[in-house]
Amino acid sequence: MRIAIGADHAGYVYKGRIIELLEGRNIEVIDFGTMNLDSVDYPNYAFRVAEAVRDHQADLGILICGTGVGMSIAANKVRGIRAGVCQSVFAARAIKEHNNANIICLGARTNTIDEIVEFVTIYLEAKFTHGERHIKRIEMIHRYEEEN
Numbered sequence: 797m798r799i800a801i802g803a804d805h806a807g808y809v810y811k812g813r814i815i816e817l818l819e820g821r822n823i824e825v826i827d828f829g830t831m832n833l834d835s836v837d838y839p840n841y842a843f844r845v846a847e848a849v850r851d852h853q854a855d856l857g858i859l860i861c862g863t864g865v866g867m868s869i870a871a872n873k874v875r876g877i878r879a880g881v882c883q884s885v886f887a888a889r890a891i892k893e894h895n896n897a898n899i900i901c902l903g904a905r906t907n908t909i910d911e912i913v914e915f916v917t918i919y920l921e922a923k924f925t926h927g928e929r930h931i932k933r934i935e936m937i938h939r940y941e942e943e944n
């Protein structure tokens with residue numbers, strides 16, 4: 797398992813903690829930055845991580861900004877990406893089981909680091925197993941992407 801990770805200045809500190817969590821689980825990490833607390837533009841990091849997932853350099857992606865929302869909006873512009881915002885335990889599981897999200901987007905200003913660690917753990921352990929109706933809906937999204 798290889799995971800691409802990126803954050804803006806708001807998510808930088810949480811990124812370090814998540815990398816520790818991943819490496820503790822023997823997951824290979826590609827860190828796309830940012831590498832300090834200087835103010836940066838979150839779309840740059842979203843695009844780098846999303847392109848790594850799209851191009852199969854990574855199996856999954858993790859993005860952290862203030863809310864997770866800006867990162868998800870940007871990442872979902874990249875073809876083949878299903879980036880889900882996660883601010884709850886329920887969403888951590890559902891974005892994998894229902895949406896087969898290949899990127900989880902987290903908020904450093906909406907959740908504590910302990911919550912974020914729990915969300916990432918649940919997301920990694922959840923499986924996309926919920927059957928035909930979810931497959932059909934995901935296919936609808938990617939068909940739209942192809943045709944428009």
Ligand code: RB5
Nearest residue numbers: 806861862863865866867
């Ligand atoms: C940065 O101040 C903030 O706007 C960003 O981290 C994110 O929350 C955007 O969605």
